[in-house]
Amino acid sequence: MGGRDAPWWRGAVVYQVYLRSFFDSDGDGHGDLPGLISKLDYLQSLGVDALWLSPIHPSPNRDWGYDVSDFDGVHPDYGSIKDFHRLLEDAHGRGIRILLDEVLAHTSDEHPWFADSAARGEKDDWYVWADGRDGGPPNNWIATFGGPAWTFHEGRGQWFHHKFMPQQPKLSWVSEGGRAAALGVIDTWLGRGADGFRLDVANALVHDPDLGDNAPDPTTVDGQLHRHDANVPENLDVLRQIRERAERHGEVFVFGEFFEEPEISGAYLGPDDGLHSAYTFPLMLEAELGPRFVREHFATLARHPEHWPSVAFSNHDVKRVRTRFGGPDAPEALARMFLALLVSLRGTVLLYQGEELGLPQATVAPEDRRDPIRAVNRMDVGRDGARTPMPWAPGENLGFSKAKPWLPAAAEHVGLTVAEQEAEEGSTLNLTRQLIALRKAHPALKLGDIAFREADGPVLAFERTWDGQRLLCAFDMSGEGAALPGEGEALIAEAVGEAYGFRIARL
16 A cells, blocks of 8 residues: 555554543543543643544443443543544644544443343343352353353343443344444434544453353463354454445444454454454563564564554553553653654554653552552553543643542652653653654654664564565664664654664664
């Protein structure tokens, strides 16, 4: 695909907004759409191409918006449909597109659809129901948040499937009515002007209809190989329908979350089939800091050469980069090196809010924690430490809100606010702006192929090539001042000969 003909999202920088923690405009302690609108100039100054918004729909917030009770509306904490339309107008006027986080694999148990299904009404088959086995659940599936992936419903006299919390019953994409309703959500929001979606749990929209037991796998968090409750070949048919429906609305971008079985995710993605793109979690989990995990991930992607990946080192579900790879006392240089690496890799970049500031993970006291999953999925005490309020300015609540925030502003973020970094020429924030501008200025970084080079020990090195342009990208991942390749004209370099240096050069 030629550079001029490439869709806007190919190689774009997408900024993830965790809306509840972004900026509170009305003093209720929660971020909101008007607050986001007020910060669009800041986001434009970063150079991002699109915003991915965490779920905005009404929800009882047992899983903070990932349990939707009304797909048609906006959560009152965030504002109104009118605010959403104003966000679209103001963002589009700045050349920024809006992507919604859509949760179509399940709903809240408080959604009217589920109440009707549980009562065996017109929506009887819109959810996944089954009889038990030997006095217990239908099979051995384990929920991601712990415990069996089935809950018995006394009123209906059957078990319902939930891949996460019992309050998140699984929507049935096998049901004609359930599938039509879910596809209707896509039509509604694209019709209102959204530019695409991030699909939650895109690898698990459908499952094995025979409800076969999952095989054991000691390498996974829950000890199971998820090949019956998710990751089935038939999932491609559903993703194909989603993409086809979305593309009726023009040049949109639909990418998915594939949090299991990354080695097969590429089978669901392609230039003309499945979703446009997706991200998986190998780059976002605990790993020994070194080149190997990056090389291995891209070797996995190479098994599906036709698909275009999305790349991320962090989001709302995992520890922030600086702390995850460097521990509680990691230097800011580590965060800066990972920012340079992120914008250099092949794919569409997903940049989580606050990473442009080099933020470490926050410590949240037990009495302040709000995450329902706590110590599941290698997350120590849950995900709250990556979800604390965005630090905008010194002072009360770090400029996020005039009221007590839903999560406390992080002590670890004092001195790293946007206002303070704006005033410092060499700040991580201003480095991020330089890196995004560099990516936009060089098609090899945005669209090019990637080929890894042999390098000494802790150095990760690769070439990006496009239409005769060759760039060499090199990163010291040792923290000990490893020597970086020196050939070529440096486009940007930092801390060469010191911990976590990097260099991007034209060959």
